[in-house]
Amino acid sequence: MRDLLRYRFLFEQMVRRELRQKYQGSVLGIAWYIVNPLVLMGAYYLMFGRVFKVAQHDDYPLFLMVGLVVWIFFNQAVLGAAPSLLDHGSLIRKARFPRETIPAASVAVQFVTFLVVLVLVALVTFVLRGTLDVSIVLLPVVLAALFAFVLGFALGVAILHAYFRDVAPILGAVLLPWFFLSPIFFEPSDITTSGTYKALLSWVNPVAPFIEAVRDIVYGGVWPDGPTMLYVLVAATLVLGAGSFVFRRMQRELAVVV
Template identity: 35%
Template sequence: MLDRLADLIRYRELVRNLVIRDLKARYKNSILGFVWCLVNPLLMMVVFTIVFTVMMPNNTIDRFPVFILCALLPWNWFSASVTGAINSIVSNASLVKKVYFPREVLPLSVVLSNLINFLLALTVLFAMLFFFHVRLTPWALLLPLVIFIQLVFTTGLALILSTLNVFYRDTGVIMEVVLLAWFFLTPIFYPIDIIPHHRVIWGLSLDLHRLVWWLNPMASLIATYRVILYHGAPPAFDFLLRTFVTSLGFLVVGYLFFIHYSRTFGEEV
């Protein structure tokens, strides 16, 4: 594994070129170009704000546009990375068959290109924070750490799914449904505090609040983004540490899984 990491470092220029290629292809022939990475979250923010404040006037969440952006931007990065990484090996079949390079640069470049989009879109969030007079506190300095943990988790999952899709082409179709369910099970347009602590399901008394924290890394990450930026408060460090350990586990397992099966990619694609 260490040899493979060293090999990946030697091919860092290829990673950079693939990231640039992905960004250029995404906005090719569009009128606004890279501006879309700013306009898109703004439009989604407007839609969610209309739905949850105008059409549902009982919503009591203060400064809802900021509230929703703190969660929507990280989710968009995660969702776009996972969706794009699934086909990253198959869509580059000719390259995989003809040229030697560490195959993991393909899903990795997708995650990194979406990371750049996310970082650019953060300017919209900070503009909204200023517009709605949300004061940043020193806890906002934890933002790079939270981004790094999400990068680790997303990369690990991307490696697993891109490998599975080489052998099972319906992986992408299944993940469309999974991501839709995952979206609603993650506190994006609602605060995590409204999830009940105790609920009886099929005769079992479950602490749903704790289960969401434990079993859904994105719930923990998005709640942390919201706490440090929207609330200006310290995050739940125990859950953040647990999320980091989980994310690291996904990355290690995903990388080993990818390395093991990458030897046969050329035959399968």
């Protein structure tokens, strides 16, 4: 964090550059980040809400949408961060600066667009469901923890992919089943009554508590339960610490491998 603060100008410029590149030549710009979850929501609502009827929730499209925007942020941030060091190989070889800045900028870009979409989804949800409550004060804490969790994950993935080029393709393959095992279309209680299986669905999947915490606040208008909040905070701390540690240990030969 000290290095990022010291080189905050470089970090800001990287974020701005990434944002410009993303929307360069695009007519809809950031609207694509709204269109994408809307299309997915429609498809999954038809599949899981109408055809298979996996879950029955009031305002089920909004239930889906809240989970989808959290997952899309996680998915796109880690996939975008994976090749980021290789994409900036020439800069790494020529200049001295905190290498963490590169994957951190990639995550920050996705976080900006995630926040824009989440605010829009939240406003619609609050209006239609009347779920705006004092529990909203916890949302910034959950989002900060989510950013830290994704950043730690992205740092580890980015540095590993720089050395082992199979990491990004493997990650892409893993994220697909991970997506369907996450509580986006359902709550654990929708598919099992066993406490053991509920715990597995909620706690073994590290993204699940973040989805449930955001959904509790935005969609449900309630406080996330204590164990969920504890998991979110501990997971964010551990993953960020582990990702930073792996990155620092492996970055010594980074200028050679990229």
